[in-house]
Amino acid sequence: MSLQSIAKKFRKPKAEVSPLFYTRWSPRAMKGKLTKSELKSLFEAARWAPSAFNVQPWRFIVATGKRKDVFTDFLVDFNKSWCKNATALVVIISRINSEYKEKPNPTHSFDTGAAWLSLALEGARKGFVVHGMSGFDYKRAKRVLKISNKYKIEAMCAIGKLGPSSVLPKDMAKQEKPNQRKKLSEIVSWNGTFDFK
Numbered sequence: 001m002s003l004q005s006i007a008k009k010f011r012k013p014k015a016e017v018s019p020l021f022y023t024r025w026s027p028r029a030m031k032g033k034l035t036k037s038e039l040k041s042l043f044e045a046a047r048w049a050p051s052a053f054n055v056q057p058w059r060f061i062v063a064t065g066k067r068k069d070v071f072t073d074f075l076v077d078f079n080k081s082w083c084k085n086a087t088a089l090v091v092i093i094s095r096i097n098s099e100y101k102e103k104p105n106p107t108h109s110f111d112t113g114a115a116w117l118s119l120a121l122e123g124a125r126k127g128f129v130v131h132g133m134s135g136f137d138y139k140r141a142k143r144v145l146k147i148s149n150k151y152k153i154e155a156m157c158a159i160g161k162l163g164p165s166s167v168l169p170k171d172m173a174k175q176e177k178p179n180q181r182k183k184l185s186e187i188v189s190w191n192g193t194f195d196f197k
């Protein structure tokens with residue numbers, strides 16, 4: 001079953017929206033390998049994300065093959081256990097200042113989030129696993145990769161070919177299904193006032 005058809009079984013949108021959005025989800029089961037050109041198209045999607053003044057603060061540090069072992073060392077044990085079958089592990093960083101006059105860019109994280117989602121949506125559209133992670137040692141990643149203070153580490157993600165849930169440890173396999181979301185009324189204030197808990 002494809003990533004999208006699994007999502008359609010679990011997720012029912014409450015307003016008219018492209019399936020692109022609600023059929024993206026984050027599986028952990030991976031088997032086989034994606035090609036370089038398959039990976040490349042995901043970063044191409046990220047490249048076209050919008051950003052304030054079009055400064056494009058996102059950067060992606062990609063590890064495949066043997067180099068993946070170095071990135072695996074950053075991960076908490078829970079993530080290590082399912083990431084071993086990923087084709088690529090990626091550290092997503094953002095440039096804190098705009099390259100234009102080196103002024104602080106207040107939206108560097110916001111814009112990098114947009115690029116990450118573009119990557120994830122393109123991955124889901126192609127039926128690939130793209131799974132975001134904050135469960136890793138940020139300091140270690142900064143030190144080992146020698147990431148300069150000009151950049152903030154935002155997150156990591158695992159990218160790979162979707163596999164059967166049987167490749168996962170039993171507990172994890174049980175959780176291998178698309179989850180739900182808050183109600184629209186919990187995230188949108190229609191009357192233009194701040195009325196959130």
Ligand SMILES: Cc1cc2nc3c(=O)[nH]c(=O)nc-3n(C[C@H](O)[C@H](O)[C@H](O)COP(=O)(O)O)c2cc1C
Nearest residue numbers: 024025026027079131132133134135136155178179
């Ligand atoms: C920034 C970020 C960090 C995340 N960190 C982890 C993680 O460390 N380990 C993990 O298994 N999932 C992680 N996730 C996956 C989320 O739990 C998942 O995206 C969320 O439950 C929504 O589910 P969905 O992506 O399947 O729609 C992370 C997702 C994001 C966006």
